[in-house]
Amino acid sequence: MTGAGCVLTALAQSTPRAGTVQELQVQLWAASCMACHGPQGRAEGTGLTIGGRDANELLGPLLAYKQGLRPSTIMSQHAKGYSDDELASIAAYFASLK
Numbered sequence: 001m002t003g004a005g006c007v008l009t010a011l012a013q014s015t016p017r018a019g020t021v022q023e024l025q026v027q028l029w030a031a032s033c034m035a036c037h038g039p040q041g042r043a044e045g046t047g048l049t050i051g052g053r054d055a056n057e058l059l060g061p062l063l064a065y066k067q068g069l070r071p072s073t074i075m076s077q078h079a080k081g082y083s084d085d086e087l088a089s090i091a092a093y094f095a096s097l098k
Contacts, residue, residue, distance in 0.1 A: 022089075026086075026089045026090060026092075026093045027093065029082070029086065029089075029090050029093075030090055030093050030094065032078075033050070033078075033090065033094070037049070037050045037051075038051075040097050041053075041094045041097055050094045051094050051097040052094070052095070052097050052098045053094065053095060054095055055088070055091040055092045055094075055095035056091075058090075058091035058094055058095065059087060059088055059091040061075075062075075062079050062087045062090070062091060063079070063084065063087060065078070065079040065080075066079035066080050066082075066084075066087065
């Protein structure tokens, strides 16, 4: 499956929420995370469950990946694609999925 296909599949599996354009943008960013972290951030298989975790607990590692302070195979590349504020929004989104 292509990267775009994974994102579309994850987005289709997520529960859409009514909201502002900004909220919808965050959901789109989060959909790419769901390719590995599972629908609603509930990993299946080898992925890490991130849905429902505290936003600060998620944001800390994301910022560390972005800054190269935490070793990874792929997360540092993903995190570098977002601003700190965008990462905070993504972390808050997954924290809201209780």
